[in-house]
Amino acid sequence: MYKKMKLKGVAKIEPDHLGDPLEAAVDKSLRDKYEAVVDKSLGTIVAVLGADDIGEGHILAGDGSIYYEVNFDALVFKPEMQEIIEGEVVEIVKFGAFLSLGPFDGLLHVSQITNEYISYDEKNARLVSKESNKSLGEGDKVRARVIAVSLNEKEPRESKIGLTMRQTGLGRLEWLEVNTSAEVNVEAEAK
Numbered sequence: 001m002y003k004k005m006k007l008k009g010v011a012k013i014e015p016d017h018l019g020d021p022l023e024a025a026v027d028k029s030l031r032d033k034y035e036a037v038v039d040k041s042l043g044t045i046v047a048v049l050g051a052d053d054i055g056e057g058h059i060l061a062g063d064g065s066i067y068y069e070v071n072f073d074a075l076v077f078k079p080e081m082q083e084i085i086e087g088e089v090v091e092i093v094k095f096g097a098f099l100s101l102g103p104f105d106g107l108l109h110v111s112q113i114t115n116e117y118i119s120y121d122e123k124n125a126r127l128v129s130k131e132s133n134k135s136l137g138e139g140d141k142v143r144a145r146v147i148a149v150s151l152n153e154k155e156p157r158e159s160k161i162g163l164t165m166r167q168t169g170l171g172r173l174e175w176l177e178v179n180t181s182a183e184v185n186v187e188a189e190a191k
């Protein structure tokens with residue numbers, strides 16, 4: 001889930017940026033220091049939106065930089081357990097599909113795609129269900145539910161997000177449109 005948050009931090013202004021306007025130098029410092037940082041409690045900081053309050057500058061002995069305590073707005077992304085998300089399939093592998101979820105990728109294991117048996121079609125890079133012949137491939141848009149979150153602050157690429165589509169209202173968006181159309185037709189025939 002994306003959220004706009006107010007955060008506190010420290011902006012380090014290097015000596016070669018002391019001639020720049022203070023707001024611009026602080027914004028650059030905050031972006032360099034905080035953007036793309038993963039924190040278990042916050043998620044990942046996607047973007048620094050700007051400083052609200054810049055405190056007094058402090059100089060440390062032997063360091064030519066000036067340090068400012070700053071309150072700033074940031075856009076953060078943190079996947080929450082049981083959250084329903086939509087994403088795009090970016091890779092199909094034998095054991096499942098990887099979905100792009102903003103700054104992270106999530107894994108949709110083959111056992112979590114449908115209640116049917118799923119086979120891997122290596123030639124066409126698709127996962128195909130046995131009974132209904134539903135398929136999943138790169139570029140497909142899907143709706144899934146988050147069932148596992150493990151954020152790694154030291155190695156963000158090692159963060160893991162587990163997903164499922166084994167529930168009503170979840171799946172490849174085209175599958176959901178077909179189900180909705182069929183339900184509407186059944187209701188119309190009943191009247």
